[in-house]
Amino acid sequence: MSSEFGKILKVSVFGQSHGTAIGVNIDGLPAGEEIDLEELQRFLDRRRPGKNKLSTARNEGDAPEILSGLLEGKTCGAPLCAVIRNSDQHSKDYAELADKPRPGHADYTAWVKWKGLADMRGGGHFSGRLTAPLCVAGGIAKQILARRGVHVGAHLYSVGNYLDAPLPDCPTPELFEAVATKPFPVLNDKNGELMQKLIERAKQELDSVGGIVECAAIGLPAGLGDPMFDGAENRLAAALFGIPAVKGVEFGKGFTASYLHGSQNNDTFAVEDGRIVTTTNNAGGILGGITTGMPIVLRAAFKPTPSIAQDQKTVSLSKMENTTLTIHGRHDPCIAHRAVPVVEAVTATVLLDLLLEGNHGTF
């Protein structure tokens, strides 16, 4: 694969930032699932650019047209292809970049790979804009999952050094919904204000800042995923690293677990209301790659937006010499807060894939 992930449910993303359209083809959706297009649009609006002063000024409706896969508002088993037209392109802003790779961007690696032939206007196929079709897939997956009692939610865990409150051990759909409807997706708004100030300051300094998104999923049964290389962690990580700017992924306590003792990190099993639970969830709902039935908890680290308005040193590819670059155009001083629904989307899509595949452990 390449711009595709999934096993039973395959998600293929296409499009370039400044091309005709971007979109997604979703193959393997079960039939008969009603898709609430207004709810889907509300979900897409959560990552939409131009929403507030912290985001890029590019303002696009991002209303997807669904070309296939639906019959009278319900999935029909055939692949669902959704297309979002690119309406607001300023390609001239990017003319200089063709020769001067932006530090921290894929400009240079794309130039090597495609020998200068890639469409890198606005980041091309690497643009954060490609997360819109991912959210179409994820928004659909979320609706199908919710109908089965599986809910996926996320919040902005940190921006720079500012941390939000942690997710509770047992998050509820209501909590997910509450965060989702906030203009700034944090649990604790005071923390959120500090984060926003940091982002604004970065913007004023012609700089950018990174952040971490934490995501959880509740209601998933135990027993999903396969050992070793096809487990829940492998698949989630492989997909999450497909979101532009993600540089780290961890589950449960993640890197923090490496600082702990076994007596601290082990989750005690207990019988509760006739079913087996763990009294803590340091494993993030996954042991040996297989779901435990406890909430899936993961975090994805986003690097600071590489496009900053400060002058930066780089090279001229045509002259093979050092030079200076000034990036114009519109860029988010932080993408982590807009990435919150994207992490939800990718997580939901992978979990739906796992759920559709089911448990083949016995016949």
Next chain:
Amino acid sequence: MSSEFGKILKVSVFGQSHGTAIGVNIDGLPAGEEIDLEELQRFLDRRRPGKNKLSTARNEGDAPEILSGLLEGKTCGAPLCAVIRNSDQHSKDYAELADKPRPGHADYTAWVKWKGLADMRGGGHFSGRLTAPLCVAGGIAKQILARRGVHVGAHLYSVGNYLDAPLPDCPTPELFEAVATKPFPVLNDKNGELMQKLIERAKQELDSVGGIVECAAIGLPAGLGDPMFDGAENRLAAALFGIPAVKGVEFGKGFTASYLHGSQNNDTFAVEDGRIVTTTNNAGGILGGITTGMPIVLRAAFKPTPSIAQDQKTVSLSKMENTTLTIHGRHDPCIAHRAVPVVEAVTATVLLDLLLEGNHGTF
């Protein structure tokens, strides 16, 4: 897939800890590659149990028999299957565990998935012992890579709160070799002593401790990997999460990048000796999923060994009630130091796969 990873080079791991044998089938090796079996054995010895007092007392030769894929000491293009016999099994130690899932282990999830029918003696197919065949694959990949000037090395980045010195920006094959031949795989032996003391103390306290392995690869060309979901990060992460006890994976600055500003995290491009480099390597050698030609740098976080000798609370699966478990048998108080060659092995295998696939960007 399941116990398999790779695209052009496919690695399938089989075996249970206390079964007849464990092994690996490697499909897609190029022909004509000489495999130095003594060098391979030296590599395998690096993860071998029973090497020092910090490791489990289980002592196995772990000498693989290569059943296929070789002709007069060289690969012949056919799949290479290597088998390691299990010689030192104490299955009776694990009798109680069949009913009482060990906290932090896959016992419970395996029980759910396979309805109690899995062979979980000694951890079964989830056992750390399965990293031996992974090292067979990785040891072979390392030899093939080294012949092309690609070198993979790793060190123990931390145990608990004790950190080793960081890898230099441009590690050398000699440095990798130096660490590899140490009994405790750190850059700074003083730091290593502190780590070992922590591990010993954990052992005395019938506890265990986690750690982080840092791995780097040098000599890889720019332009390998595909955008979005089939990039170098996606594939490495998907494979690395297949190593038992890994709970987090990051590239370059990783999670730390989320705390930085763009002006700090962006790697400046520069022309040096007629080729394009970055003056720092916060990206860990990967931008947009595609290699930059700079060293690949990654870290994998290992949770503390879940098997600890303290009494732990758990459940009885047969009685569906809470109970207490005492784990006997031999267990490492820390697996991170033994995981160093395993992370190297998995990294080398994925990188060889990327290199074999090559750059399909243009025709």
Next chain:
Amino acid sequence: MSSEFGKILKVSVFGQSHGTAIGVNIDGLPAGEEIDLEELQRFLDRRRPGKNKLSTARNEGDAPEILSGLLEGKTCGAPLCAVIRNSDQHSKDYAELADKPRPGHADYTAWVKWKGLADMRGGGHFSGRLTAPLCVAGGIAKQILARRGVHVGAHLYSVGNYLDAPLPDCPTPELFEAVATKPFPVLNDKNGELMQKLIERAKQELDSVGGIVECAAIGLPAGLGDPMFDGAENRLAAALFGIPAVKGVEFGKGFTASYLHGSQNNDTFAVEDGRIVTTTNNAGGILGGITTGMPIVLRAAFKPTPSIAQDQKTVSLSKMENTTLTIHGRHDPCIAHRAVPVVEAVTATVLLDLLLEGNHGTF
């Protein structure tokens, strides 16, 4: 996968016959390849319905809109998504069919699989109309291949018992072009007239008739494909059986080889102009799954169009009783002649995939 095939070059088809649009997403095209859209349209016109009296009366322009993957007329490395709008739908013709599965169609199996929830209007995702996006992919592949001296051509090998002349052992691009521009794609027009008469007679008798398409590819190097399950034959067959109505696939002498002796069927190797050839090509250019450098030769057998205007016995799914069905609407009395470019398209796409993957036999 599902409606997708390919390894380096992935082709995903979407759409239903009477939905909003059909289309194809092509991931993995090399960058810098000029796509001649007029030539592509001429290729698409070869399978277009409504071309002559032998075909269905449905008349659609079938002009694809390319949404992504192109930059100034050349491929740019990003996935290429092409969409064909459905303009000429007569869904009411198919109302009765929802309850009465048409014999020989996927109506019944789709009903079982999707529990009656599939969009089967006009055959839905199973419709022969989905071969239009396949031809978009194949038409693009043919252009890229031709630039490397690889040419793919096909002709109508038979309709019912009427056979065309066989392809010569060494077909030329000119021969392929000559057949491609004929209104009825045969080598020998006299044979073609007999075939057409048979089709017309079948139509008058409210019946249909099957046929065989023979396809060849010249200019492919030796050494492509992998042994056992990933060879040229495996991949071509897997893709060709994706064309609706294909019930058999054979390579070289194919089924006829089973009637021969080894001394007849073996192709003698010989040195000719400094390169190794075979003096015959009973193997169809593939030995052990790997290309020999001789022309690839294959045949795909198409069953007679299952939609016939005669009354047919079937069942009522709602009443679970036997009943009679009269199929209205527009249907080809034979699809084999329209399938000629489709077989070319699928063959070209698979061969381009093989060529892009290249020969990983040695490093």
Next chain:
Amino acid sequence: MSSEFGKILKVSVFGQSHGTAIGVNIDGLPAGEEIDLEELQRFLDRRRPGKNKLSTARNEGDAPEILSGLLEGKTCGAPLCAVIRNSDQHSKDYAELADKPRPGHADYTAWVKWKGLADMRGGGHFSGRLTAPLCVAGGIAKQILARRGVHVGAHLYSVGNYLDAPLPDCPTPELFEAVATKPFPVLNDKNGELMQKLIERAKQELDSVGGIVECAAIGLPAGLGDPMFDGAENRLAAALFGIPAVKGVEFGKGFTASYLHGSQNNDTFAVEDGRIVTTTNNAGGILGGITTGMPIVLRAAFKPTPSIAQDQKTVSLSKMENTTLTIHGRHDPCIAHRAVPVVEAVTATVLLDLLLEGNHGTF
């Protein structure tokens, strides 16, 4: 993949004809399935060489050692690896062949692919001997399927121009068993005698002859398989072309369907005993890639054994000139009759994979 097939159930074959061992790794078997090793051996004996005067004189026990995946005689969910040692090697017989590719064999294509570095002694990884591990996988699959009422059987449909009686529309397990226990696997022994005479005559003439194997599977539910490129036909064909010497695959009426009219070929649906059946089965149990619930029927065409004792013209690879080759060693004058259990094995494995995957049409 390469020497692997399958989706949920992955089968990887390894080994060379004259290497240390051959074998198979089967990943994805459900746990708790009892494997009757004696029954498995009886199945393997059906393809065993040296059984009668029609087969090669090479006599090997072919008793597989199962290294993993079993616990007390039952599958345990972990990959099952089975190894068959090569005991009876006469590699010296093949010395001349390294330079002179045998007509009709993969010698030449392997030489191109692996630049002369492949182990082609006795055909290496391309040898018919590799069908023994395929039969291990298939024999296990057959046992698991039979427990669910799915039975797979095959017979020798033809040798040269001599045909067996056709399989009845509704074959029974008893019929499959009756053929399986015959020394020559035909329905009608008179026809079988004619076939055997033809094979003996071919042998006397230092020649070989091809044949066709017909295989059927009963008891499979309707609704398995996916549309277009992941249907039952695509998967079966892709796997069947992995059997050495297969040059054609067809389902139901197959190529014969192309000679028929729709009114002849369409299978009428009817309600029978409260379930929907077709009164004929020209579709071979598959419509639109999805199973109908009727018997799966397929045929695989085997070319005549390319190794014949007559002198043959070929080339010297070292001298790049034409030369003559005399093949010594032991070779079957016909492989089709020994391929009967192999076709069963591959078919059973693919069908078990489809059954394990199940029907994801709705949730």
